Amino acid sequence: MAKRTGFVGFVTRPFRRSGPLVPVVRLQGVIAADQRSGRLNIQNVAPLLQRAFEMPGDTVAIIVNSPGGSPVQSRLISKRIRDLAAEHRKRVLVFVEDAAASGGYFIATAGDEIIADPSSVVGSIGVIFAGFGFTGTLEKLGVERRVHTAGRNKSTLDPFLHEKPEDVERIKQMELDIHQVFIDWVKSRRAGKFKAPDETLFTGEFWSGVRGLELGLVDALGDLHETLRTRFGDRVRTRLIEPRRSMFRLPTFGLAADLAAAIEDRIHWTRLGL
Numbered sequence: 001m002a003k004r005t006g007f008v009g010f011v012t013r014p015f016r017r018s019g020p021l022v023p024v025v026r027l028q029g030v031i032a033a034d035q036r037s038g039r040l041n042i043q044n045v046a047p048l049l050q051r052a053f054e055m056p057g058d059t060v061a062i063i064v065n066s067p068g069g070s071p072v073q074s075r076l077i078s079k080r081i082r083d084l085a086a087e088h089r090k091r092v093l094v095f096v097e098d099a100a101a102s103g104g105y106f107i108a109t110a111g112d113e114i115i116a117d118p119s120s121v122v123g124s125i126g127v128i129f130a131g132f133g134f135t136g137t138l139e140k141l142g143v144e145r146r147v148h149t150a151g152r153n154k155s156t157l158d159p160f161l162h163e164k165p166e167d168v169e170r171i172k173q174m175e176l177d178i179h180q181v182f183i184d185w186v187k188s189r190r191a192g193k194f195k196a197p198d199e200t201l202f203t204g205e206f207w208s209g210v211r212g213l214e215l216g217l218v219d220a221l222g223d224l225h226e227t228l229r230t231r232f233g234d235r236v237r238t239r240l241i242e243p244r245r246s247m248f249r250l251p252t253f254g255l256a257a258d259l260a261a262a263i264e265d266r267i268h269w270t271r272l273g274l
Contacts, residue, residue, distance in 0.1 A: 040073065
């Protein structure tokens with residue numbers, strides 16, 4: 001008798017039932033407009049979000065791990081998440097890993113729910129402008145600097161000139177304007193959830209995930225896999241939405257520029273003790 005092939009074994013194998021599939025988008029890094037590796041901005045995030053929201057199912061999971069950065073890019077990313085959620089009628093679950101601070105928290109509030117690790121850093125709802133002053137440095141080096149401007153405020157906060165009160169006042173007003181945009185967005189997204197007054201929440205202070213839950217900054221403590229298994233069952237599957245590989249390499253910025261960017265990124269994380 002001829003030996004049978006594996007076909008019978010195939011048809012008699014019990015059918016496997018697949019569980020629900022949840023797309024996952026990881027947003028990790030400093031938020032900035034430039035296209036360096038590891039930076040978050042609307043240009044590199046939008047395609048990932050589009051693919052995630054176009055997948056079947058009623059939920060999209062977003063992992064946020066960011067110390068903040070550009071307020072403009074933070075708002076653009078957050079708005080794109082909400083626009084896609086409304087268009088595709090999907091619920092957004094945001095999971096905080098090490099940090100969702102400043103612009104990172106701005107993005108996190110685009111979620112319908114925020115689930116944070118107990119030891120994560122959340123909050124920092126504020127605006128900062130930082131620089132250096134080198135007055136007298138060139139003189140000590142024997143270098144004469146020549147600056148010619150059209151417009152009396154064109155040299156605002158020039159690091160080689162003494163700081164002027166009127167410059168500081170203008171920068172402060174700009175910070176207040178941006179801060180109010182931040183506050184208005186967070187209040188609209190977390191309406192009825194905060195458990196502390198504005199004087200506590202909007203000072204730029206940041207907290208642990210545990211304290212963030214007490215203040216109403218987050219909705220629960222946990223991680224992605226535990227939460228999804230609890231809500232969708234043990235058969236739930238996840239699919240990480242990653243950038244498509246290109247046959248063309250992105251242009252490099254040069255060693256000095258890359259080093260400066262790396263230092264800048266490190267400063268963002270160090271500010272949170274991370």
